[in-house]
Structure formats: C-alpha cells, structure tokens
Amino acid sequence: MPRPPRRRSYDQYCAVARALDSVGDRWTLLIVRELLAGPRRYTDLHADLPGVSTDVLASRLKDMERDGLAARRRLPAPVSAYVYELTERGRALHPVVVALAEWGAPELAAPRPTDAVRAHWFALPLLRRLQVTGMSQMSGVTGASGASGVAGLVDVRLPEGEFHLRLGPDGSVCGYGDGPASAQGAVARLELDADTCLAISRGDLTVEDAVRDGRVRVSVDGTPVAALRDAATGVPSA
Template identity: 70%
Template sequence: MPPRRTETRRRSYDQYCPAARALDAVGDRWTLLIVRELLAGPRRYTDLHADLPGVSTDVLASRLKDMERDALVTRRRLPPPAAAYVYELTERGRGLLPVIGALAEWGAPALEERRPTDAVRAHWFAIPLMRALEGLGVDGVVDVRLDEGEFHVRLRGEGGVAAYGDGPAGLTGVADARIEMDADTCLAVSGGALSVAEGVRGGRIQVQGDGALAAALRGE
C-alpha cells in the first residue's frame, strides 16, 4: 500500500497549447517511466517501486495520485486470494505508447556505453524491439530472452498495434516463437542496424519455433 500524501496544488504551464497541456500531465520527473512500466500490464505498487530504482516512495505515491487524477491510471483490488491492489493504464494512458517509443528511439544513441551506475531490466528493451519487429507483418507472440531476463512481445500483423509484457508469455498464453540474444544485439536490432535474420545468420541470435512468426524472424 503506497503511503498517503497531502493534496498539493496542480502545477501548470498555463499555455493554450497541446504540447504544454500534455506536459502538464506527464512532464514531471518519473511520470513517463511509470507509464513505461504499466504498458507491460497491471502492476502492484511494490513491483513498480522495485523496477523504478532511484524513485522514493513519497514521489512514486505522489506521481500515481496525480496520474489517477489526470485519468492516466486506475487503481483496483485483485480478487481473492491475491487481496492486493494494482495500478493499470486507462485507454488515455495507453495512448502514450507511441510517445514512449519515440523517446526510446531518440534516446537510443545515448546507450553506446553502459555506465557502472546504470540499472537495467530486460523489459526496458521491449518497446524499441517491438517497434522493430512490427515490420514483419505477422501475428503472434514471441518470447525474448536476454541475459538480464525475459519479456514477450505480441505482434498484430500489418497495421496492428503491438503490445508487450514482462516475463515469458507462458504466464498468460503460449508463445509462437522464442529468440535469445544479448542486450547489445537487442539494441542493434531495435535501432535497425541489424535484422533478426542477420543476427541468426551471424550466430548472435537463436530462434526457436516452427510457425510463420519463427520463419519470418529467420528471414525465411
């Protein structure tokens, strides 16, 4: 359960501009990273705190409260036996997926060298990789295994909206394919410097599966 906080006056740029209005809602530090976490699905407060290293409990609670107020997230109680609350994005909150994707693409060149102080989670690679795989034009679910952990990507074919989740798809369904690679290779694929098929031929990526999605990943 997040700590209570006293209500504060909402800050605003007070500009009649769509960009300014957007920043009124998501411009505070940590807000878009909370969105990034919730794009993977509903999360408990403790899970959010664990995957946002560096955020204080007070700030996290404050941001979530603000995001509820702005209709970006909702909070609901899980049915027994879980007896826990989770936060999840509203439709308006999920609409920030392209924004996060564009920020990830713009920020990718800054990842040339991993700093000793950098935290890392496997699912942080999901959004840029998902955007790179959308061009395959095939429906299906692919499990992605990195040294740092595992996530899954759900592709919707040409023109569809992809989604992703933390951990393997086996928790919520069955994956159609599985790929294994290291983080540097994942970044190369996400940035367009390397296709999955090229990574397979070069021995940097392993693809498992027999269906259309696995074949597309191999470039067959």
C-alpha cells in the same frame, strides 16, 4: 465532480504545454513505461523504478489517477492485491514513449557503473523496428493467449531477463509484457544479447541479418518461426 487543478502548470494555451502539465513531472513517463507492460502492483513498480522514493511514487500515481491516465483496482481472490493500470488515455501514450525510446537509443553506449538494467526496458526501442522487419512475417499466428486482438506471443530472452511480445492478427507487434509468456503459450522464443538488441533498436542491424548471422537465436516451434527464419536466410522451409 470537477477535477481539482494541478499544483503546477505552464499556463500556456499550447497542446505540448498541456501534455507536459500531465506527464512532464520527473518519473511520470517512466511509470507509464512500466504500466505499458500491463497492470503492476505498487511494490513491483517501486522495484522496477530504482531511485524513486516511496513518497514520490505514491504522489505521481495519485496525479496520474487524477488526470485520468491510470486507475487502481483490486484483483479478485485469492490474490486480493491492488494493481495500477493505464486507462485508455494513458495507453494512448504508447507511441509517444516508443518514439522517445527510439530517439534515446543512440545514447545507450556501455552501461554506466550506476545504471540499473531491466530486460523489459529493451522492449520499447525494439517495437518500431520489429514492426517493419522480420517479425511482420509472423502473420496468421494462432496463440493460446485468448486476449482480445492478440493472435500470438513471442518470448524474448536476454542475459538480463525476459519479456514477451504480443502479435496482432496481421503479425504486427501490438504490445509487450514483462517476463516470459509461458503460462499463456508463447509460439516462439528469440534469444539475443543486449548489444544485438541495441543494434536493432538503433537501426544498425535488421532482425533478418541478426538471425542469419546467429546473433538472434530462434527456437523453432511452428510455421510462424520458420517464416521469420526464411525471411532472414532467403531459403524456404522444406
């Protein structure tokens, strides 16, 4: 069955215009941001998108399903709840959202009184920086997650809350999730404050320098964490 036409279109034969036909509506990319962390229930999405009305959220999710960006499925018993998750095409927006986060990071000065804050919102601007800094030293990690293509998990704790990073077999950061990864067996924990997180995101501070200066505290729980500490200090572990 052919997909019904969108309500609005730029009607321009241009790849950018076509992309914006799908993700240019207000709230759509922020829904993608939330779903990049993994499947979410409608109530969880609404809680982490402060300011969106229930009608608008429901409408955007329907649009995303129609456009093949997201899908709705029911979790097995005893949960028996419905969750939304990105499709392969939706997940392909990951580098787009990461690039937007990195581009927008310099605009994050002191929070405004009206600003909502969630810890996992800090993950996206960090991802690209962590790919090319000390986190890439964590090669060869073997974690307990068992997820395809995921070799280890690292918890990141801020005063605002926690999220976790998924490491690929080569030690690169291949994704993130909301909340701690304790149930799946994290191999390390990084603790830092929002200012340090933003400084790393903007490129003003490297992970190695932050660890060396004590602005990032590493819970040593195995060789991979020692590798990160060694990269920061230049002193090999005994």
